[in-house]
Amino acid sequence: MNNVLIRPAILSEQKALEALQLRASLSNAGDREALLANPDAIELPLAQIAAGRVFVAERDGAIVGFAAVLPRNDRETELDGLFVEPNTWREGVGKMLAEYCAGVARAQGSAALCVVGNPHAQGFYMACGFKLIGTVETRFGAGLSLRKML
Numbered sequence: 745m746n747n748v749l750i751r752p753a754i755l756s757e758q759k760a761l762e763a764l765q766l767r768a769s770l771s772n773a774g775d776r777e778a779l780l781a782n783p784d785a786i787e788l789p790l791a792q793i794a795a796g797r798v799f800v801a802e803r804d805g806a807i808v809g810f811a812a813v814l815p816r817n818d819r820e821t822e823l824d825g826l827f828v829e830p831n832t833w834r835e836g837v838g839k840m841l842a843e844y845c846a847g848v849a850r851a852q853g854s855a856a857l858c859v860v861g862n863p864h865a866q867g868f869y870m871a872c873g874f875k876l877i878g879t880v881e882t883r884f885g886a887g888l889s890l891r892k893m894l
């Protein structure tokens with residue numbers, strides 16, 4: 745995809761990114777009610793931005809998606825959220841962010857990038873080279889445990 749820039753988020757973007765996360769998450773059919781009943785589920789900690797772990801995708805000066813990566817206690821890295829503006833879905837932004845985060849994890853010496861994915865996103869993660877390794881219970885039902893070897 746052309747003219748998409750990926751860069752670290754800055755602190756002042758926290759609320760805009762949380763709003764984007766909410767719009768993206770509400771667009772997953774079936775998740776709407778649980779999400780509206782639990783608004784605290786949408787939270788992007790400032791500390792993650794301050795630590796340089798949040799990356800935004802920007803196109804023509806507008807933020808169209810973001811993702812966060814977190815270190816783990818093993819030699820792997822957690823993809824802690826990946827959200828794309830719904831009117832930009834299926835234009836390759838999500839894949840660019842996933843590949844960027846894989847590159848960050850690889851550069852930090854991680855052997856794999858792991859994610860607990862929403863079942864709605866399974867096709868996306870498989871297309872990005874993740875393998876399904878199981879399911880995990882989350883606050884909102886079953887999540888998919890996926891891993892991409894680096």
Ligand SMILES: CC(C)(COP(=O)(O)OP(=O)(O)OC[C@H]1O[C@@H](n2cnc3c(N)ncnc32)[C@H](O)[C@@H]1OP(=O)(O)O)[C@@H](O)C(=O)NCCC(=O)NCCS
Nearest residue numbers: 768827828833834835836837838839861862865867868871
């Ligand atoms: C999942 C999400 C991040 C994908 O972002 P995106 O920018 O639309 O993804 P891309 O355009 O890069 O898709 C890359 C490939 O993934 C696959 N894919 C993407 N969305 C898919 C879907 N809904 N169903 C099946 N396959 C899908 C396709 O193979 C796609 O390639 P194609 O468009 O050439 O067929 C986005 O839909 C989103 O923000 N969803 C809501 C939040 C969410 O569930 N995030 C995951 C949290 S774990």
